[in-house]
Amino acid sequence: MINKDQLQNKEEIPMIDIKIDGKAISIPKTRPHSVTGKQEPTTIIQACSIAGVDIPHFCYHPRLPVSGNCRMCLIEYGIPAIDRDRKPILNPDGTPVIRKMPRPAIACFFNDTATTEIYTNTEAVKQYRQAVLEFLLINHPLDCPICDQAGDCKLQEYVHQYGQETSRFVEDKVIKPKKRAISSKIILDNERCVLCTRCVRFTREIIGIPALGILNRGGLNQISNYPGSDFEHNYTLNAVDLCPVGALTSRDFRFRMRSWFLSETKSICPGCATGCNIIIHSRDKQIYRLKPRENDNVNSVWMCDYGRLNYKWVNAQNRLTHVFAENTDGTQVESDWLSTLKKIISVLEKTPPKTTAILVSSRLSTEEIYLISKLAKRLDAFTDSISHLGEGDSFLLNKDLTPNSKAIQIFKLASKTPGDRIAEISKNIDEGKIRNLLVFGEDPIKSGIAPGILGRLDLFVICDILVNPSSKEAQYLLPGASFAEKQGTFINAQGRVQRFGKAFSPIGDARPEYWILANILTKITQESWPLTPEGIFNKITATTPGFENMTWELLGTVGMDIVSTANTTE
């Protein structure tokens, strides 16, 4: 995961000048090791990636130890020529003579510092690539029409780009096991595997369980989990992302949609307080999968399986999709936003101070939590939140299973132990001191408010994404938007503010909570509040300590850390 040394190693690294395909470039002499972070000589593939030259590769992955087994990355290189006395041979103009070496080298491993020229597009390199691909395709099943990887597949891409048009292979292909469930979450197709061992190295080096290995020899080589050892772990689905072909596929995504139909939206995982950077893959208002997105400050390139599979509720059956208002006879009937908000506002406008309680979920965005804090200030309301704690682990998954508890603390909507004011709120409702209860994204009865007393309230609003057991008690039921249906920011446990994007517009009649809140606030404070997350966020930065040097634009795709007040006083 994130390696602090890797990030903070500020000492000068000497640069060396090399030529890639005739273009001069200077690159750092050493680069941090993918796992240990120790400085090691720059490999050719790293140099090329700095120069923006693509080298096809299967087994190399920037976050895994180098293995050098696929030979896809073969290149040619040249070093200064020397004579018999080991003296450099010079050109008439005094520059050293460079001699191309007779054998190719694998770019992912080769790091001879004497190398001064790299050739990636010579006739020989083209032939190496073609030959490697031809060998890979000999026993490849060409399952592309039914392979979930099609469209994302490195083998497809490289064959298209560097391979030959027709196959010369006339014998029978080796038949290997297909659709093998190697864990409850992953299906392995041995025929499609290119034996790059990325998955093996991932399980050993990154998550530290030696669950996968290679069996047999030669053409019968195959990946397998060790007999008797299961491959159950909270990070296994990262191996599916790593697999350059369709050998490891996720059972959750299996045969559900082809990758080219999915649109990608940069987002933040709402599963826990770590705030892993993710990409939402969606089509027609339906999420099909979540994938991790690179951010060295948070999750490197990984995410946990819990977070990855925690999206089904967005399209669940019990989604709230319409506004409901309570009739005089106590039944809830469908209503519309305009009249419902009008009625809510008319009550809140007239209510005396200290007669309102607001229960806030830490799953809301920072902007929404900020607006709620303003609403609470205007109404002098009691506020509280609920903490949702889980097990957590030592890698990414945080104990706190909500994405934005930090914002609840920053805007002081709950004490350090959220939920400790609920009993008091419940008592005050019982005694008739609290007349209005607004709930955002929580279940008030489950949170600890006595069920029998909710009928005594003048105003009882629940704004939520899913129907919960308390929903039928509410006078007004407002459908909110999930993280995929709105923009906003979450502040993770380390205090990093990160932006998430909107993948599709809210399902049914649902509306983002910030829209609801800004409308209510505009009416009851006589000020105008921005109706966009960007506007609200820029209001936050103007008034909140620690946010001074942020803007919506500057947050970009990787977010910014809140400047801790401790640092500024130093």
Next chain:
Amino acid sequence: MIVKRKKMTLAERLYLPTIIGGFSVSIRHFFRKKITLRYPEEKWTLPQGYRGIPHLVKDQNGRVKCVACQMCEFICPPKAIKVIPPGPDEHPERGEIEKEPAEFQIDMSRCIFCGYCQEICPEEAIFLMNRYSMTTHSRKEMILNKEKLLELGGIREDSVMKWENKHKPRIF
């Protein structure tokens, strides 16, 4: 722009020569070989390669050839095709066959008979056949589902039968 009107000659003003000219065309056609058909009693013999309504076919073993790769859905210019993939659940009765669409719909009120679906299909599962007439009482009935498409398509010999060759793996 002003269009100048040409002054008409006497013959033109008389109309008669033009009327006679018109009639001569009609009379010529009256005595020619007829090319109209008494449709629907009489049916048209379709030329080779006619592109009628797209249908799904089965192979000689009765297997649905479509594997729900959704290439046709992707290529279809008017977005007439909708394939619903089967999802991860295993279907033991299918044996080695891994994938088959859960549902397949072609909205014939959108199809433009371009034949792209047939051309792109990697499994030779969809063909534009000889059926050209489709009359229904509602637009909804214009949407053909998987069952209907397979019924209309019938059987087509498959020379490869790749699923037959997926025996039990030699090694484990």
